Amino acid sequence: MRCLVVLLLLAGCASLSAAAGVPCALSLEFFGRHNVTADDNDVPGQICGGQCCGRGRELQVQTALRRAAEASTTGPILRTENLLLNTKRSLQDHLMGLSHLSQNKTATLFTQLYRGHATRTVQPLANLYDDIRLILRSEGDLSTEGLSAGPPKDLTVTTKKFFRDLFPVAYHNVLKLDVKQFTPDYEICLKDAYDTVQPFGDVPQQLGTSLSRSLEAARALLQMLAVGADTLSATERVLASGADNCAERLLRTGGCSRCHGHEARPCRNYCLNVARGCIGSLLSELDGPWAGYVEGVERLTKVDADVALRELETKVSKAIMYALENRAVSENKVRQECGPPATMEKPGTSSALPTAGPIRRDNLRAPPPDTELLQFAATLASTKKLFAGLSDRICDEPDFAADDNEKCWNGNAVADYTKPVVASASLSDQKYNPEISGSPPQDSRVASLGDRLQQARQLLVSYSRTKELSAEAFMQGDEAGEEGSGSGRSYPDDYDSEGSGDDGSGDHDGQSRPDLHESPPDSSTPKVFNGASPRHSASLLVPLLCALVASIARLT
Template identity: 30%
Template structure:
């Protein structure tokens, strides 16, 4: 989508000359000795046109950056959605094919878990992966214990009590029926998804920064300086002369002094985006972690089954009797206990066929069908859009975002280059036609404007001051939280804002060689996730057990290593055809 930039000082904003030459007695900005072609009303029109056109040009540049951030934010979320949908169906198929007796009641628990993971990846502050995983296993325990560990405990004269089911949920952490597998799943998902979540939050903050810059107007002193630079020559009949380069830089740097204050925090922010994208482009950790959900759940259920007798003894001591006499109006033992509420922000509906081609029965349960709600902003409107791997999207984003590292410090140059200043022997100095601009050209930022000869800048807009503080706080929080080796300040001091050589477009998936990171590249150090470790009873082994009665359902060492590779290949092929 192309947004053409408005050329400042375009002929169509030049008002018609007065029929008679007047004086500058009534003019406020374009005063000079001698006759003038302008009136006070024309000067006011120039003032409005100068501000409007300059703001439009700023928006045209910031739109490109904003589109890059919002477009890739959607692209990342779309890929996360595809991964979650695929692995959700992959997990559903476990219950449909292996644990059919609890499939109907377990699927709502699975859908809630995946809904939480979706919200977590979107940056929801109220979601904890650790809590969601342990909550899933808490609610799964009564189902496993009743239908798989003690399927014959109920009878025609007794049924499961709600108090018994609640006791199983409440004591799951202490009884530890699933061994180490809940903890391993929680830790694995936390480590794998933290970079994706951080990137989602960072992209949202970047969009907020650009929205704030677009809402800031121009000070009156800026408008007057723009009129002197762009339109005062017209009052003398000099319609072809262009401003000197030094004059334009002084005026633009004065007008954009508040935006230039964002330069330091923005450079550190872009360095953060590069680091997070580098993590996601380094391999398939997210994909593998999601695919292992099914494996971890299966291992947990097998652990409970294989130690059923001992587990029953422990539960009997902790919870006592789990049944009660059948009442005259019996209530389904599962209908009154394990129907979780799914977050209303998630639309539940299956849109992808599982790898085992299992068709889900229409039971009327709203939790049986899940798809994670997509954003409405299209990255590309083409009907041929296909979800791409996180690795490809991340490498692409890294290549693009580097170009905007110095956006706020180079914006004045971009506004002046080629649109206002022309390479001629003479130019407009703000007062007269000269061969070269002799005034002192200041740098960027508020401090430098104290010596600006063209415009007096007192302070930055409060909106920009608040946004600078917000961005600095976010950078500090994320660099510390993610365990990065540097907070990006070193990059700000040494980098001039130029993009690094190579945009990272060479991809291992495309058969390129030597696409690994260089030694001096910023690398995200995976911070150890501190997750509470549940106490384990002596009867639960530290490693997945081997079943002799049902070997078909046991994941062997070779399958643990080989199955994820097959699923990764299948997942990549599926996303290309989605």
Template identity: 35%
Template sequence: MIRNVIPVLGSRIFEVMYQRYTYVRYHVSVIPICGGNCCDPQTEERIKQQARSDFHYQIHHHSRSHQGLLAITADALRDSMTSLARQSENKTLNLFNQVYRSMAVQSRPSIKALYQAMIDYVAPSNTPVNLEQPLTRSMLKERFSEFFTKLFPIAYHHAVNPHQQDFSPKFKSCLYEIVDRIKPFGDIPDQISASMAKSLEATRVLIQALDLGKTVLDKTDTVLFSGSRLHQEACNDALMKMTYCPKCKGITEEVEPCHSLCTNVMRGCLTQPASEMDPAWSGYVYIVERLVAAVDGPTNVLELNTERAMRQLDTHISDAIMHAMEDGPALEEKVRTACGRAELNSAVTTTNSDDSSAATLTVVDASTLPSPFTPRTPPNQLHVQLGNFLASVERSRTFYGNLADTICEEYPDKHCWNGERIGEYTKTVVDSSLGAQKYNPEFKLTAIGTADTSAYSNPNISELIDQLRHITQVVQSHLTYPSSAIGLLADEAADGSGSGWRPEMEDDDDGRNGGGIHNRHDDEDDDGNYSGSGMGSTTIDPVVKGNENIDGNLATGISSRSFLTLLLLFCTIYVPLAA
């Protein structure tokens, strides 16, 4: 227990005090803090500083578990995003190796660069607690644009001249220039870019917010005790009286402060600074809860689920290529108008012609082709960690408001040090409100509780409050419902349904239960007819119906394009054989 953790310095002070006790009780005047014959003023000052150090340690101890929760969650998010990106990268590379073999080698550098940009987006260098951002959202979207720009000449050659030499550098340069104008991949690149950038930005902001919260808590023990000199001195005196005066009075047995004495002292020391931090901190915790629920919830109404977007990225890239192939003749006409006839390299390419001519699209098992739906998978480690976070973080919301009481909760009520002797504490225990502190019997009226709270001037607290409010506003900006979701929310509100979803709860056999709880992947193959019995926690966004349209236009046509891929395989391989 924290109250039993006494630094070595404190023990040494006790020894000196006890050795001097017999002498100083006859030769030193009464020390007002402990109210009796005590040690000399120099020793008393050392004791006072030790009491202050113990107080700092107690605050740090009680904030440590909250810091750990924030740090572990931030690391889990960052590691999970890196792992998901690498998995998606491998799926995309395999897609090109198996389905678009003639494009695989040339596309590989662009694919790897795109995924590295996504990993860098949530890296520590791009999520500093000072809220700076070297790699911005617009820059990330530009990386997607560059990827599809570089992919176009490769895909166009694959579509119109699959068995011939590569295009000349001059012709490729022209193709690069006209990509934005002719839109060979349709709107799919813009949709992919917007979806990935939005979800990755939400994840990046969440990591940044978690790291900032940890930093704020780490500074708590110093910042909460750096106010006006008058307040600090009063708190130091009260802490010394509570902790070390028994030794001053020659009491050698181990005795703890009374719970009520501790409560008055801690409320007197902490109420004013904690009351300043509490609103900003509780608002921060609430908004972070909402963002975690939006990023990892069973529905994706805010389109912030990076895992879902990442798992479908290879499929959507394939859709873009198939779109260009579907529009082959019209696309070729647009290119001729803008760039003239295709110019080929004069030199023989190093590409194995047998590989190119034998099968531009090789026959593969249907299970390896892009699937229109992500298969149902059990909750991964990140989902579990975020569920644990939501289950635990609510207790952190009142950290500052309850800190004084938390420190004192294990102290006894009987046979304890009441500030004067061993016994019960009989003085009034004041309320935890700021106004009540003027009646605190352990503090002088001039020290705290005056009407003019400006006397407690703490620029360090003001700085932390500003940081918390700023990140709260940033997070809030990501929790605005898109117009497409407003109707869904209104429908659910009208029929009174709701999920009450909590990530730590288990699904029924069919993935649902009476509260509308379902696995986060169930929405990808369910019919969307969820039922609910209540609104659930106010910090969790409700599960909405109609989530089969979560990915909007990105999901449109996936099934038909997968069928078209199979058809192309058949035509490419078997029709020439039949001829």
């Protein structure tokens, strides 16, 4: 009899043991997927409890879920950060390559014009393009205090100095003193008289203004792309620290049901409440500043610096033509300021030609980056609500939420979730969050990041307004037959896409290069190089045509 009782007790224990092991078997797939290997059921977990998780296993589950939540929220931020950095790098490389190409073509122009004296233009040309590249390379201080700092160089001053240094060489060419050169004192006098003589007309001032406006706008865009990427990198660190603070809630949401042997996933509204209150509220205050920053970048994605660099050599050619066309006026003013030319024998020098910066073949055929920038702007625009919906992404992960709120894990048992879902991750909504007690913790870095984004937007908008004003000024100048720099893409037909410079003496926009052997007409009145263009005559016909169309419309 005793043997029979013992056998029945053993059978009962075995049956109970098997029954107890069934629920934990349902959680094994979850544990395996998250590399949870601890097996210490002898010491129950402090947070979830349950027969399937000891203290070590519970800690491993908590770490795995924290990492999963962090990866889910930082993924979109990292992709946007890479988008900003890659666009900045690509645009900067493009403009730097164009600057070397432009320098090469301008140096070739001087070689054709000034022949043996072209070597004297090497240093002024290098100084001009060095300052251009300094603007394009400069990012400045990315802190809130450093964003308002101006560019490292004033290109209006740089451009004026370039033409001032070029004036003695150009005047020497005007006088055709091939075997002579000016004395050092006479060259100094020529430079001092530059403002009075104005040998190149208004072209240097127009070119300086155009270069300054377009390149500083490009610098601002490059700098603000770096600011945006740096800000996003900082938010990743905020999220990482937030996930640490939220680890226990994430465990209760996504792990405790498994520790109790349940296969049911967390209820969706339960997940949303936890994610919005615990993680989303950390960065919710960046929602508005980020949307404003994106709008600011969108307004400045048309890079006029591309056009300015491609047309720089043409503008220099125009200035030289002006000097030849108005030779008599310049000679009279120079004689009044410096007297007759003081020359000396030209010393024996090498016939080295001016050289430009290194030319890279992949930049020579580079098209304007408009298409790429439009695509970038469209992609960036899709991130305007980046921080508003960031935490909701956690609840798109299967381990954190079911599809509905019935027969799911509600934080205590497998049942319906009946608590109201909070409207958003904003701080103001968290006082209605049933899963959050008290005010959610805030990171002191977030306010500073918001200030940086707002300041970045203000700078971007200020440069975009400058562009709008310059476009309006161009339209007004066009009515007077003047050529502006804000006319959009208008490249010379003979623009050397190969960058060799050998054919750099062709026409630009229908304007011929100066004939090196033809004496300019003698006149006491300055001649504007493009003042009598057919384009000007055409602009006079516009009012007549408009009046004719209006008359026909009234008759019909």
